[in-house]
Amino acid sequence: MLKFWESITNWLFPEKCLLCGCEIFQKGVFCPKCFPKLTFIDHPICERCGKPLELAIDGIELCFRCVDSKIEFDFCRSLLVYDAYSKKLVMKIKKQADSLIAQKCCSIIAAKYKTKIFDTDFIIPTPSHWSRILRRGYNPATIIAKELSKILNIPVNANVLKRIRKTEYQKNKSISEREENVKGAFSCLRDISGKKVILVDDVFTTGATLNECSKILKSFGAKVIYCITIASTNDVFHKTNS
Ligand SMILES: [Zn+2]
Numbered sequence: 001m002l003k004f005w006e007s008i009t010n011w012l013f014p015e016k017c018l019l020c021g022c023e024i025f026q027k028g029v030f031c032p033k034c035f036p037k038l039t040f041i042d043h044p045i046c047e048r049c050g051k052p053l054e055l056a057i058d059g060i061e062l063c064f065r066c067v068d069s070k071i072e073f074d075f076c077r078s079l080l081v082y083d084a085y086s087k088k089l090v091m092k093i094k095k096q097a098d099s100l101i102a103q104k105c106c107s108i109i110a111a112k113y114k115t116k117i118f119d120t121d122f123i124i125p126t127p128s129h130w131s132r133i134l135r136r137g138y139n140p141a142t143i144i145a146k147e148l149s150k151i152l153n154i155p156v157n158a159n160v161l162k163r164i165r166k167t168e169y170q171k172n173k174s175i176s177e178r179e180e181n182v183k184g185a186f187s188c189l190r191d192i193s194g195k196k197v198i199l200v201d202d203v204f205t206t207g208a209t210l211n212e213c214s215k216i217l218k219s220f221g222a223k224v225i226y227c228i229t230i231a232s233t234n235d236v237f238h239k240t241n242s
């Protein structure tokens with residue numbers, strides 16, 4: 001009976017495809033044309049940064065980058081490979097504050113990784129500089145954090161991390177330039193000893209920002225840091241360490 005009413009209401013009030021905006025009459029958030037265009041990140045992935053790996057190898061699986069460099073967060077998980085299609089979704093959150101896209105993406109992320117991230121104390125959005133918030137009106141990471149918060153029932157705490165220095169745009173910068181660019185750009189406003197936190201951002205590229213934020217959070221006592229992003233690039237460290 002419930003299914004019948006579900007199908008009736010679905011026809012009366014169809015969902016809209018998050019990518020192209022067309023009406024969809026079946027369950028789901030993407031239309032049959034758009035769904036295959038998106039690349040959902042699935043195993044094999046690097047256990048630490050969550051980026052796709054080329055090969056699945058038994059035991060611990062880490063990408064080159066996570067083997068060689070100091071990663072401060074415990075792990076990162078992202079929903080989609082960052083490409084021309086997922087970029088459209090991210091841009092809708094970034095430029096139009098589209099909380100519906102954030103909500104739908106977060107509910108898929110939560111369904112996939114809830115058992116790994118449910119027992120955390122609070123969610124921290126990666127902070128934007130005040131001048132960017134002034135220009136844009138909001139911080140996209142806050143929109144994602146709020147939606148994730150509602151789904152996981154874990155509070156957002158936006159008063160922990162602060163961006164104290166405006167950084168240059170990271171686009172077209174190398175890994176080391178990105179690390180240098182964000183160095184000392186954040187400060188932690190309170191002691192968070194023993195806390196388990198989720199750090200949220202829209203896109204994971206080299207992880208320089210998430211790593212710098214994690215470094216400062218750890219220095220203020222964070223016990224565990226899980227990072228969640230909507231999308232993650234797949235062009236930098238795609239091979240296993242084998
Ligand atoms: Zn579509």
Ligand SMILES: [Zn+2]
Binds near residue numbers: 047050062064066
């Ligand atoms: Zn990795």
